[in-house]
Amino acid sequence: MIGKPFGDLVVQRPVQRMRGGQLETRWRCICKCNKPVTVSTENLENGSMTSCFDCRDPQKRAARVEHDSEFQNFKYLGIKKKGGLEEGFDNQFQFSKKHGLSQASVSRCLLGRQKTHKGWTFRKIEEPDNGADTNDDKSEPS
Numbered sequence: 001m002i003g004k005p006f007g008d009l010v011v012q013r014p015v016q017r018m019r020g021g022q023l024e025t026r027w028r029c030i031c032k033c034n035k036p037v038t039v040s041t042e043n044l045e046n047g048s049m050t051s052c053f054d055c056r057d058p059q060k061r062a063a064r065v066e067h068d069s070e071f072q073n074f075k076y077l078g079i080k081k082k083g084g085l086e087e088g089f090d091n092q093f094q095f096s097k098k099h100g101l102s103q104a105s106v107s108r109c110l111l112g113r114q115k116t117h118k119g120w121t122f123r124k125i126e127e128p129d130n131g132a133d134t135n136d137d138k139s140e141p142s
């Protein structure tokens with residue numbers, strides 16, 4: 001299973017967890033856009049997951065990139081559910097200290113291992129696509 005491609009996904013390693021008293025195996029895959037995504041064996045084999053959610057839904061991603069553009073000088077975005085406060089930051093340690101959070105938990109949220117921490121959610125700032133258009137200095141084939 002490991003190293004096997006399913007659409008845009010390549011299987012990296014198994015992820016096991018207990019669910020309802022049963023051990024469930026899912027697969028940590030990496031998408032062609034380098035985003036990790038965890039998929040069940042069933043969803044891989046029946047072809048219902050062939051990319052990460054952003055590649056599957058590019059419009060959603062585009063909207064997020066546009067939203068993130070105001071934070072583009074930062075690496076990470078913290079969102080406080082209550083009040084909808086959004087704050088960009090680079091340094092997890094400083095950010096955690098400022099808001100009385102646990103840096104380990106912030107880090108786990110950023111890695112996708114934890115969903116929320118003290119009412120905050122965290123994610124990496126989406127970078128705009130470096131499309132083919134960025135190359136102004138076109139060298140014409142002679």
Ligand SMILES: [Zn+2]
Binds near residue numbers: 008032052054
């Ligand atoms: Zn993707």
